Amino acid sequence: MATATKTVFKELNGEEAKFYGALGLLGLAALIGVVAAYYMETNGHHVTGMNNQIVWGMPHVFAVFLIVASSGALNVASIGSVFGRTAYKPLARLSGLLAVALLVGGLAVLVLDLGRPDRLIVAMTTYNFKSIFAWNIYLYIGFLAIVAVYLWMMLEWRMNRYSNAVGMVAFVWRLALTTGTGSIFGFLVARQSYDAAVFAPLFIAMSFALGLAVFILVLAVSCAADDRPLGDYIITKLGRLLGVFVAAVLYFVIVQHLTNLYAAEHHGVERFILLEGGVITALFWVGQIILGGLVPLALLFHPALNKTRANIYLAASLAILGGMAQLYVIIIGGQSYPLVLFPGMEVKSLFFDGVVHSYLPSLPEIALGVGGIAVAGLIIMIGMKVLRFLPDSLTDGAVDPHHNNSPN
Numbered sequence: 122m123a124t125a126t127k128t129v130f131k132e133l134n135g136e137e138a139k140f141y142g143a144l145g146l147l148g149l150a151a152l153i154g155v156v157a158a159y160y161m162e163t164n165g166h167h168v169t170g171m172n173n174q175i176v177w178g179m180p181h182v183f184a185v186f187l188i189v190a191s192s193g194a195l196n197v198a199s200i201g202s203v204f205g206r207t208a209y210k211p212l213a214r215l216s217g218l219l220a221v222a223l224l225v226g227g228l229a230v231l232v233l234d235l236g237r238p239d240r241l242i243v244a245m246t247t248y249n250f251k252s253i254f255a256w257n258i259y260l261y262i263g264f265l266a267i268v269a270v271y272l273w274m275m276l277e278w279r280m281n282r283y284s285n286a287v288g289m290v291a292f293v294w295r296l297a298l299t300t301g302t303g304s305i306f307g308f309l310v311a312r313q314s315y316d317a318a319v320f321a322p323l324f325i326a327m328s329f330a331l332g333l334a335v336f337i338l339v340l341a342v343s344c345a346a347d348d349r350p351l352g353d354y355i356i357t358k359l360g361r362l363l364g365v366f367v368a369a370v371l372y373f374v375i376v377q378h379l380t381n382l383y384a385a386e387h388h389g390v391e392r393f394i395l396l397e398g399g400v401i402t403a404l405f406w407v408g409q410i411i412l413g414g415l416v417p418l419a420l421l422f423h424p425a426l427n428k429t430r431a432n433i434y435l436a437a438s439l440a441i442l443g444g445m446a447q448l449y450v451i452i453i454g455g456q457s458y459p460l461v462l463f464p465g466m467e468v469k470s471l472f473f474d475g476v477v478h479s480y481l482p483s484l485p486e487i488a489l490g491v492g493g494i495a496v497a498g499l500i501i502m503i504g505m506k507v508l509r510f511l512p513d514s515l516t517d518g519a520v521d522p523h524h525n526n527s528p529n
Contacts, residue, residue: 128211130509133502135347140506147498154492157485158233170481175456179482180234182448183490186331187227187497188261188302189324190444192295193332193366194219195268197359199295202288208355208520211512212340213288217272218504219336220295221265226497228261230490253301253308260298267291276508299328306451313390314455319380323373330366331444333359334437339501341434343511352517353430360433364421367440371414374447390458393477394450401454404446413443453480 133140161169171178198216201209232241248255271291274284303324309315337359344351378395381387394405417436420426427433457478505511 129513130214130511131513132507132509133343133347133505133511139346140502144499144502147495147502150495151492151499154230154489154495155233157488157492161234161485161489169483169486171486172478172480174459174478175453175480177452177456178234178480179449179453179486180230180489180493182445182452183493184227184230184234185302185448185452186445187223187230187493189299189328189448190331190335191220191223191227192264192299192302193328193330194223194336195291195295196329196332197336198271199288199292202285203292208358211515211520212336212355213284214272214275214510215340215343215505216336217268217275218501218510219332219339220268221272222497222500222504223332223335224261224265225500226493226495229496230493233489253304257298257301257305260294260301264291264294264298267294295328296325299325306455311460312455313387313458313460314381314394314451317377317380319373319377323370323377326366326369326373327444327447330363330370330440333363333366334440334444337363337437338434338441341430343505344515347511349511350514350516352515352520354517355515355520356430356433357427360421360427360436363433363437363440364418367414367417367421367436370447371410371418374409374414386461389461393458394454398454398457401450401457405450405454408446409443409450412439413446417443456480 169178195216197209198213198220200206201213235241245258248258250256267287267290271284271287274280274287300321303320303322306312306315307318307320337356340359341351341356343349378391381391394401396402398405417439420432420436420439457480459476459478
């Protein structure tokens, strides 16, 4: 009969030189991101690749990626507390830490890309509840508060009995958060490729896949850097779950484009994205569908390929790259194609109506986005260094409830 094993959590205690070296590199990347934001603010957004037609650029790709992944990173904790899966419970603390860190990193990019960050005060004090952006302010702040309480319930042993109840609230709230993020595009009628209800479930599926992919890589790197045992059982389970989420993303992408192809008004934008969009088309087919979808599915489900950890880690990395490509196609590609103002007629004006717009990311934009990732990395590393987020051991015997039943 299987016996329960009490999980012991410890702070990171690896080589100080490596830890502070990595911390310094992340701090430098974050500082470069701040300098890039200052450069764009003082010189104006004309120094970026953005323009009057494409107002959401590369920083928004990074920001939305981090925000969506933050919701999905909490999925591991939700599986343990809400659905009672014992194997995932030792990972719940790290899952919550990643959720907070990724969301803070994403919001940092958004705030610094406003052009006038001081105007954030207006957004926080004057609300237009007809705007999905106003709703998301509450969703983001609420998510941070709920996950902070959730972590407190798990870290303080006297409060452990409340962790499942708070975990349920966090689970529902993160679904609402990702629905709100996807609804930014689903409610937006001023772009031909947006204005579709499928964006809500699509973003939920994306959050599950991207958050879990980030979690797998952070877990692997943390255990390797700190010489902590990491068994095959938990990595294999996480890999299979990632495969399910990647397949779900592909399913909703197919639904999205088949729905658009059914409606004549969307044939132009579909032709642009699927066939004639140049970089956008290449990112869709090569980055999003093949490298970000089909290859990870093969690595995670083919019996000859899913036996090694390296392939699971490769699948997680490709899922992240595919997610970035997908968000680029959605955000940049969606703005590049013009709104059809008069169906069946050709529109020309001094305001570039009816023109497919070009966009080339600038170095400051990329630096700002990487800076947001660095901020998330700093929070994760410092959090694991000062608090007990990571289990001392994740061997098969420590996390597999049926390990002791297996024959010797």
